[in-house]
Amino acid sequence: MFKKKPQIKNLSPLRSSDRRKxxxxxxxxxxxxxPSDQEQENASDASPAPTLSSIRSSLLPDNLQSARFTTLAGATATLVSGTVYVGSHPGLEERILWIQYGKEVRLYPTVYTLWQNPGLVPLLHTPDFVIEKLQTGADLMTPGLFGGPPWPERASPGAVVAVAGMQNDTVPVWVGTCKIDVSALGRVQGMKGAAVEGxxxxxxxxxxxxQSGVGGRAAPTAIEGWSGLASRLATGIEDADLDDDEEDAAQEEGGVSLVAPLEEEHTENETQQPNGDTEHVPTTPEVDAAFKEAFLFSVVSAKKSGSPPPRYGIDFPIGQAGVIDKMIKPFLRYDSPHYTIKNTSSSGETRIYDIDFDDQxxxxxxxxxxxxxxxxAAKPPNDSKTSNGTHASDVRLVTLFRPSPKLYPDLFPSKHGFYSGAQVSQTLKTYITANPELSQGTSSKRHIKLNPFIANTILNGSSSEDNAILAAGEIGRDVLSRRISDDTILMAPHWVLLQPPASKEYNPADPAATLSAHNIKPKPYPPPSVLITIEKRTGTKTVTRISGFETFGLNPQTxxxxxxxxxxxxASIGQLMGGKPGTMEITVQGDQTDIVRSELVKxxxxxxxxxxxxxxxxxxxGAQPGR
Structure with missing residues (x-):
């Protein structure tokens, strides 16, 4: 929403009377x-009804502070001011919980408030790839709504609503206001316009x-109390009735396309080829089956590759892009453009933390x-080489994890080491093997029992998922691996940029050898990137600014x-505005995005x-400044 980071003045504590008001x-x-007094009396001791005081504290903690802020927002970079309210819920760090714009009376909750107050606002749902677009500043288009009708009754014009994806469908990650009466909508496919403004x-x-500068807190995987729609959303996608001859309304209005474009049909499940022949268009189950076969093929190939077990050369965890590019596409049975992730029944992001290579x-x-x-098509020679002959594929950006001292010495042998994803997974397996009592008497072979180390150190009981695991007394191996890797407190993510020859020598099973040999020190997340900024100066004059390239070893003078x-x-070279002294940027006349990106890749x-x-x-x- 903001065009630049808001300037927040000194925080001041609120008086108790002001906080209650x-x-x-x-x-x-x-x-x-x-709840009324009667409802509170009738509530059981095991599940007491919330009181007015407890509700107030949940919405506005006792340590609440406020501060004025100013920033530039909107397409016209309008000056916006307001008030932020900062506090911490029990066991958590201070965060911005509410925000108030200008002289508006209404306060808007942040996701941190919603994670602690289920049901505070209506919860809408949209596919996960739409969530990614919303987090870049886009509005939620009407065709992007899933899970209805019926829609939440309180989602009326002007109402504050939350939006969750389909994978973690009980976790709000986006807040906006309704531009239309969402509660009165029927079928949304084929409709036009924005439904919710971010x-x-x-x-x-x-x-x-x-205040500590540690960055944002990761979202929980599930929150009890929010109405999840995972099963209904999956059905909604499969049964969506979209006219092939009608242009997708979301795409027309600048939103996110929800379906893959289909070629003109000549007969059922066939398309016309340039030579007059017809090609079979696979159904969704056929694409699903082909993807599953390709994945199994890649696992079998890894086992036969000669790489050492138990990972056979695979570096975990693997994100969805890695799964598709490295484990699906190279092993597909059919060479057809119809076999894409968009034509499968998948409704969320895929992330693999481990593979059972001995599965039946x-x-x-x-x-x-x-x-x-x-x-x-033939490519020009050396089109992917740098001026010194280095190929683009020779440079590697690697993620490593530094474990918390809490995990020493039970899980990791060093307090100061850095480990790859493969090492983290293997270390956990070694720990389980060394403690055979963890695998005895569990409900499944994929589960292990909790011991004091796992229960007290890895599971902190701050989420509903942790509480459910503690109550069950056991945890899935993959869940435990994910819990360790995703917790930035337990495993702080770091990055290293490897240039040749370090990139070619890097081995995920022993990253310390490469780091030591080349005297490389990992740096805390987030990883670096080159920023290309397109902006207008002096009226209609457009320029392209490039910054961040020095991290990748590129000299601005060259x-x-x-x-x-x-x-x-x-093209001119100058000091990067707002950057550290000596950090440079290059300015080129005109919109040169494609050329600059191509040159950077080379x-x-x-x-x-x-x-x-x-x-x-x-x-x-329809967009308003400051929203």
């Missing part, structure tokens, strides 16, 4: 139900802010003949002349390490 205003505005989301400046499906799998790849030649325009900067901020895009219709 503010809490009562929130209770009234958001129609929070306060205010705040997980990943923005409000989420990141903390792997043992009985029979490899098949792979299709002959289509001849690729890069600027080459960009000037490629872009056929002037010099080893992969496309996923490049961010583009286009400040020349026009403001969407």
């Amino acid at each position: 503010l809490a009562d205003q929130i209770i009234a505005d958001y129609q929070v139900i306060v 205010i705040h989301w997980k990943g923005d400046e409000l989420w990141t802010w903390s 499906q792997v043992l009985v799998f029979t490899p098949y003949s792979l299709p002959t790849p289509k001849t690729a 890069l600027a002349p080459e960009l000037q030649k490629k872009c056929a325009g002037s 010099r080893g900067v992969h496309t996923e390490w490049v961010q583009v901020d286009d400040k020349t895009k026009k403001k969407k219709k």
Whole structure:
């Protein structure tokens, strides 16, 4: 939402009377139900009813502080001011819990408040890939709504609502206000326009802010009390009735396309080819089956590759992009553009933390003949090399984890070491093997019992998921691995950028050897990126600013002349505005995004390490400054 990081003045504690008054205003505005005296008397000791005092404390903790803020917001960079309310819930660090704009009376909750107060606002749902777009500042388009009708009754025009994805469907990660009456909507496919205007989301400046500067807190995987719609959402996607000849309304209005474009049909499940032949269009179950076969093929191939067990050369965890690019695409039985992730029944992100290489499906799998790849168009020689002959693939950006001292010496042998994802997974397996009593008497072979170390150190009981695991007395091995890897307090993520020859020598099973041999010290997250900023100056004059390239070993004195030649325009070097002294940026005349990105890739900067901020895009219709 904000065009720049807000300037927050000194925090001041609120008086108890002011906090109670503010809490009562929130209770009234958001129609929070306060149990009556009779309801509190009838409640059981095991599940007591909340009191007015406990509700107030949940909304506005006793240590609440406030501060004024100013920032530039909106497409026109309008000056916006307001008040933020900062506090901490029991066992958690201080965060911005509420925000108030200008002279508005209403307060807007942040995701930190919603995670502690289930049901405070209506919860809407949208696919996870739409969530990614919303977290860049886009509004939620009407065709992007899933889970209804019926829709939440309180989702009326102007109402504050929360939005969750489909994978973690009980965890709000985006906050906005309804631009239309969502509660009255029927079928949304084929409709046009924005439904909800964004205010705040997980990943923005409000989420990141903390007095200690540690960055934002990771979202829980599930929150008891919010109405999850996972099963209904999956059905909604499969049964969605979309007209092939109608242009997707969300895409037309600048939103996110919800379905893969389909070619014109000639007969059922067939498309016309340029030579007049027809090609079979696979159904969703057929694509699902092909993806499963390809995944099993890749696992079998890894076992036969000669790489040492138990990981067979695979570096865990593997994100969805890695699964698709390395384990699915190379092993697909069919060479057809219809076999894509968009044509599967998958409704959420995939992340693999471990693989059972001795699973029966792997043992009985029979490899098949792979299709002959289509001849690729010839590429110009050295198109992926830098000026010194280094290929783009020679540079590696690696994530390593530094364990908390709490995990020493039970799990990790050193307080100061750095470990790859593969090592973290293997270390956990070694620990379980060394403690055989953990695997005895469990409800499943994939589960282990809790011991004092796991229960008190790894599970802190701060989430409903932890409490459920503690009550059950056992935990899934994959859940435990994910719990350790995703907890940035237990395992602090760091990054290293490896240039040749370090990148070629790197071994996920022993990253310390490469770090020591080349005297490389990992740095705390977030990892670096090159920022390409497109903006207008002096009216209609457009320029492209490039910064962050020095981290990747690129010299501005060498890069600027080459960009000037490629872009056929002037290029200048100057101090990066707001950067550390000596940090430079390059400015090139015109919008040169594609050329700059291409030149960066040739010099080893992969496309996923490049961010583009286009400040020349026009403001969407109906959007209000500061929202």
